Amino acid sequence: MLSNFLYSLNLAGRPLLTACICLDCYLAVVHPITYLSKKSLTPRLLLAAAVWTVTVIQGTLAIIFEELIHSIWAMSVYVIALPVIVICDASILWTLKKSYCGGRDLHPKKKALQIITNSMVMTVISYVPPVLVYIIGKVTISDGKEFECFLAIPILTTPTAGSAIMPLLYLGNLGSLKCLRVWCASHMLTKKLPPLQSFLVQVSKRASHVARQQYDVIVVGGGHAGTEAAAAAARVGAQTLLVSQKIHTIGALSCNPSLGGVGKGQLVKEIDALDGVCGRAGDWAGIHFSILNRSKGPAVWGPRAQLDRQRYREFIQSELLSTPRLTVLEGSVEELLVTEPNPEEPGQHRVTGIRLANESHPISASSVILTTGTFLSGSLFMGQTTSPGGRIGDAPSSAGLSHTLRERLGLRTGRLRTGTPPRIVKDSVDLSQAQLHPPDSHSTPFSFLNTHTRCKPEEQLPCYLTYTTPAVERVVKESLHLNCHIQQDTKGPRYCPSIESRVLRFPGRSHRVWLEPEGMTSDLLYPQGLSMTMPPDVQLRLIREIPAMHRAEIHTPGYGVQYDFVCPTQLSPALQVKSTQGLFLAGQINGTTGYEEAAAQGLWAGVNAARWALSMPAVALSRTESYIGVLIDDLVSRGVTEPYRMFTSRAEFRTTLRPDNADLRLTLKGFEEVGCVSSFRYQKAVRVRDSLQDALAALQSLALSPSIWRKKMPDIPMSETKNTVPTGMDILQYNDVSFETMASAFPECLSPYMEFSQRLKIEAVYRPHSEQQRKEIERIQREENMSLPQDIDYLSLPVSLSQEVREILDRVRPSTLGAATRLQGITPAAVVHLLNYVRHTGQKERRPHRYRTDQREDLEPRARSTSLPR
Template identity: 85%
Template sequence: MLTKKLPRLQSFLLPVSRHVGHLARQQYDVIVVGGGHAGTEAAAAAARVGAETLLVTQKIHTVGALSCNPSLGGVGKGHLVKEIDALDGLCGRAGDWAGIHFSILNRRKGPAVWGPRAQLDRQRYREFIQSELLSTPRLTVLEGSVEELLVTEPNPEEPGRHRVTGIHLANDSHPISASSVVLTTGTFLSGSLFMGQTTSPGGRIGDAPSSAGMSHTLRERLGLRIGRLRTGTPPRIVKDSVDLSLAQLHPPDSHPMPFSFLNAHTRCKPEEQLPCYLIYTTPGVEKVVRESLHLNCHIEEDTKGPRYCPSIESRVLRFPGRKHQVWLEPEGVTSDLLYPQGLSMTMPPDVQLRLIREIPALHRAEIHTPGYGVQYDFVCPTQLSPALQVKSTQGLFLAGQINGTTGYEEAAAQGLWAGANAARWALFMPAVALSRTESYIGVLIDDLVSRGVTEPYRMFTSRAEFRTSLRPDNADLRLTLKGFKEVGCVSSLRYQEAVRVRNSLQDALAALQALALSTAIWRKKLPGISISETKNTILTGMDLLQYKDVSFEMMASVFPECLSKYMEFSRRLKIEAVYKPHCDLNKKEIERIQREENMSLSPDIDYLSLPVSLSREVREILDRVRPSTLGAATRLEGVTPAAVVNLFNYVRFTGRKERKTHGNQVDQKEEIEEELCARNASLPQ
C-alpha cells in the first residue's frame, strides 16, 4: 500500500481572502452552487477533469461542515465512501484526517457487507475540506448567494429543451456565465425550520434558504416536478452534564482501518480514539412525546421524513411501548458536546429538556443547542439522466438532497458524478455512466433516475444485486482505472498506485493458483487445519485459502519464496479467495445476458406468476410493457440486473424443457423451480 503522509493543513486566512469579493473572470466552464458534501465533491471533481470551476457558497467558513451527525460511513454508506475515494474524491481522506473513533460495522457477516465507519472531529473535517478546495487548481471559491439560475428559452428545433447559461448573484448586477451548472442546494431549496410551533425560513439553523428565484426557475420556467421532504436533527448535549457511568461503553476498533486507499493509517492513533456510549429511552420519554404532540407542527405534517433515521416522535408513534437506542457520540477531540444519535426532535426547547432528562444517564443533562426540523423542496429524480443532468435542460446537473436522498455519503457520491459529467459537458466530452453491476454509486444513481423516491433515499447493501463483487476492499480495482481512463477525475499518482495494486494482486493470485497439492500434503504442511476432502484430492492455494481457519500468513510461512512478498495484501487476498467462486458466477451471468440480448421473449409469458424470484414491481412492469427481447427488458426503468438474470434463467430453462417430448407439465414446472432455486441459492454476504 502506498504510504502517503496525511497533509499538514495550511492557514485559511490568506487563501480565503483571495476568493472573496471581485472575481477575476465572469465566465467559467462549471459553476457549482452549494458548499455541502455534494457541492464540495462536485467542484473538486469538475476541476480534476480539467474544467475552470466556480464554487458559490453562502459562507466559506461553513464549507465542508458536518451539519448533522459527526460521522462518516456505515453499512452501505461505507461502500460509497470507499468508491468516492477510489475516484479520487475528498471525503475518504478527510475522514482519515478527522476520525476520532473508527469501527467496522456488520462484522458478524462477510466482508462484502462490512460497514467502515468513523466518528469525526467536526473542526478537523471542515478544515481538511477547505484546505483541499482552496488549493485545487482551476477551482475558485466565492462567498455569495445565488439569486437566480439563468436559462435560455427552448430551442425551436428541440421543443422543451432549455439550456443553462449561468447564475445571477444577489446584490450583483453582472451575471456569471457557465457552460454547465451543478445545483447542490441540500435542504436550502425553499427550506423552512421547525421548532415547536415556530416556523422560520432557512435550510440550517443560522443560514437563510435559497432564493425564491431558484425555486421559481425550476418549477415554473423549467416545468420540473417538485416534491417536499423533511428531516431533523437532535439537540446537542453538554458532555459534563451527562452521567456516563449509567451508559454502556462502546470502544472503537483497536486497529483503525482508513477509508482511503492512499493511506496506510489514520491520523488518530489507536490509543487516542474516543469511545461512544449507548443508552435507551424510557416510558417517560414516550409520555413526554405524546403529551407534546399538539405543540409540534413539524411532526403533524404529511411531508415524508427519513424512514431509517426517524425522529424520536416518529419512532414512538410507529413503535409504541418499545425501548429505543440512543448513541452518545463525541463531536471532537476538544469539543465539550455530545451528539445523541436517535433523539432527533422538533418539540419546543423546554419540552426537549424534559424529554432527555427522562433517560437515566441524562437526568441532569443540559442542552447546548436545541434540535429542530427542516422541510425543503426536492426535484423528482426520474427527470434526470444517469449523468445526473436534467433531461429537459442542457448543462444543468443536480446532486444531493435536491434529488431526494439523505446522508452525507449519498450526497457526496452524487456530487462527484455530477461534477465530473458537468465538466465533460462543458469540455465537449461525452457523458459517462456507472452500471449497477460495477459500483454502489451506480446502484444509487440508477435507483434515483429509474424509480424515483417517495421518502428520503438511503443506501443499504441490500439494494445491490451483485454485492459479493461490490465490496469495500476492491473499490479501487473496480473504479480507479475507469476514473482515470474514461472519466478523467483520477490523478496519475492514484492511477499508478491502483495499477501497482492490481498487478501485485494478480501475481499473488496466480502464485496461489500454482500451488496445487493433495490434501494429504496440505495437512502435513499446515497441521491443525480442517479439510473435508479426501486425501487424494488436489487443492490449489486459492482453494485452501477459502477455508475459514486458513490465513494467507500461514501459507506464506510455508511457502515464503513465492508468497512472502505479497504480505501487504494478506487481508485482501483472503477476501478475494473466499468470494472468487461467487464473483465468477456473477460475472458469467452478466456476460451471458450481454451475449443473449437478442433472445426472444414469448408474448404469452405470464409474468405475474413466474416461478422465479422477481419483485411484484418488476413483474408488473414486465407484464405491462411485455418486452420482445431480453435486451429490451434490461432497458426498462425499474427492472434490475438481478431480475434480468432470473428472467433469462427462466426462459432458457423453459426452452430446454419444452424441447423434451416426454414428462408432464406439473413435473416440468417443479423441475424448473428446483433448478432456479439451486442457482439462486443464497451467497455469503
C-alpha cells in the same frame, strides 16, 4: 545621518515584520478555521504600529547618537525575531508531520516546506543586503560623505521602501473583498510566492474574475455534494466556481458527525477510489473508527468513523482552496439563467449561468450543478415555531431559484423533511450509567492512499449506548399538540426517524440512543436516535428521562427541516436534467438523505458537468460495477417517495462490489475513461492490481496433494482421502486458515505479498461467488441490454399496452429495457411487448444494467450492536 536612519529602519522593520508573517503562516496551517473566523484588523494594526514605532524611534536615535552601536541593536532584533521564525517553522513541520499519507501534488508537507522556504528567503533578504552594503561600503569608500551620497542612500532606498510598504500589505490581507477573507490563508498554504506577494496575486485574480465572469462549471452549494462536485469538475479539467452562502461553513457536518456505515461505507470507499475528498477527510478527522456488520461476510462490512467536526471542515476547506482551477466565492444565488427552448429542439432549455443576489452582472458557465441540500425553499420547525432556513443560523436559498425550476423549466418537485437532535453538554451526562462502546483495536482507513488514520486507536474516543424509558414515550404523547412538524404528512427518512415517529410507530418499546463525541476537544455529545422537533423546554424534560442524562443540559435544541426536492426521474444517468442542457442536480435536491449519498452524486455530477462543458461525452457507472451506479440507477429509474438511503441489500451483486476492491473496480476506469483520477493514485492502483494478480497466481500454482498440505500445515481441516489436488486458493478459503499462516509455510513464494494479506483472504473466500456472479452479469447483459428509443411515442405506440403503462413510460422514458422492468406499475406482459417492438425495429444497444433487487433492510443500529458486549 540619512543612511544611519534608513539602515536602522531596515535592520528592525523587515525582520520583525517577517516574524509577524511567519506567525500568520503558523496560524493559517495549524489553526486555519480559527485563523479565518477570529482574525480582525485590530490586533494586526496594533502589532504593525508597534513595529513601526520601534523602528522610527531607533532610526531617530541613530541620527541623534551617531555613535550608537548597531550591532547591539541588531542582536536585540535577532533575539526577538529569529526565535519566532524558527519556532513557527518547526511547529508547522511538526503539525503536518502527522498529516494523512496522501500523495496529491499539493501534499501538506510540501505546502509546509514552501512556507518555511518563503520565510527563510524573506529573512535573508531582510538581513543580508543592509549588512553587505554597510560593510562593503565602509571598506571600499573611505570618504564618509561620498559613501553617504553615492552608495548608501541609493542602495538602502529599495529595502527601505519594502519596510515601509510591508505593514500596509500585512494589514491589507484583511481586505473586504469577498474572496479575500479566505484566500489569504489558502495562498499562504499553496503558493510558491511569499505570503504578501500571494495576496497581491489574489487581488489580480479577483480583478480578473470580476472582469471575466466566465467559467466552465458553476457549483451552487458547499455541502458534501457541492464540495465533491467542485473538486471533481476541477480534476477533470474544467475552470470551476463554487458558490456558497458562507465560506466558513463549507464542508460542515450539519447533523451527525460521522462518516460511513452499512452501505454508506462502500460509497465512501468508491468516492475515494475516484479520487474524491471525503474519504481522506474522514481519515484526517476521525476520532472513533469501527467496522459494522463484522458478524457477516466482508462484502457487507460497513466502515464507519466518528468525526471531529472542526477537523473535517478544516480539511475540506484546505483541500478545496488548494485545488487548481477551482475558485470559491461567497454569495447567494438569486437566479438560474436559462435560454428559451430552441425551436429546432422542442422542450430543450439551456443553462447559461447564474446571477448573485445584490450583483448586477451575471456569471456565465457552460454547466451549472445545483447542490442546494435542505436550503431549497427550506423551513425550520421547532415546536409550533416556523422560520425560513435550511440550517439553523443560515438563510434558505433564494425564492427565484425555486421559481425557475418549477415555473420556467417545468420540473416536478416535492417536499421532504428531516431533523436533527439536540446537542448535549458532555459534562452534564453521567457516562458511567451508559454502556461503553470502544473503537476497534485497529483503525481501517477509508482512503486507499492511507495506511493508517491520523488518530491512533489508543487516542480515540469511545461512544456510549443508553435506551429510552416509558417516561420518554409519555412525554412525547403529551406534547404532540405542541409539535406542528410531526403533525404534517411530509415524508421523512425511514431509517433515521425522529423520536416522535419511533414512539408513534412502535409504542411500548425501548429505543437505542447513542451518545457520540463531536470532537477531540469538544464539550458536546451528539445523541443519535433522539432527533426531535418539540419545544426546547419539552426537549429538556424528555432528555432527562433517559438513563445517564438525568441532569443533562442542552446546548442547542433539536429542530426539523422541510425542503423542496426535484423528482429524480427527470434526470439522465449523468444526473443532467433531461429537459435542460447543462443543468445538473446532486444531493438532497434529488431526494436522498445522508452525507455519503450526496457526496457520491456530487462527484459524478461534477465529472459529467465538466465533460459536458469541455464537449466530451457523458460517462455512466452501471449497477454491476459500483454502489454509485446502483444509487444513480435507482434514482433516475424508480424515483423516490421518501428520502433515499443506500444499503448493501440494494445491490444485486454485493459480493462483487466489496469495499476492499473499490480501487480495482473504479480507479483504473476513473483515470483511463473518466479523467478524474490523478496519475499518482492510478500508478498505485496499477501496482496493487499487478501485485494481487501475481499473488493469486502464486496461490493457484501451489497445487499439492492433501498429505503434503497436512504436513506443511497440520491444522488444516482436510481429509487425506480427498481425490482432488487442492491449490493455495482452495486452502485459503478455509475459515481457520489465514494468509499469514500460509506465508509462514511457503515463505519463498508468498512472503512478498504480506501487505495484501487481508485482501487475498477475501478474494479467496469470494472467488467461487465472484465467478458465479460474473456469469450472471453476462447473462443479464445479453438479455436486458436493449436500449429504448428516446423519441418513441409511448402514447400512440402500436402495441398492446394499458393506458397506465403508457403514461408511466411516457413520463419516465427509461433508457433501457432493464430500466423499464424496474418501474412501478410496469407488468411483465408490457415488458414482453416492448421487447418485441425493439427487436422488430432493430434498435439495439449493449448496456449493463440491473436485474433484480432485494429490498432487505440492513439497519445500521442493529449492525452496530453486534460488537457490543453482552
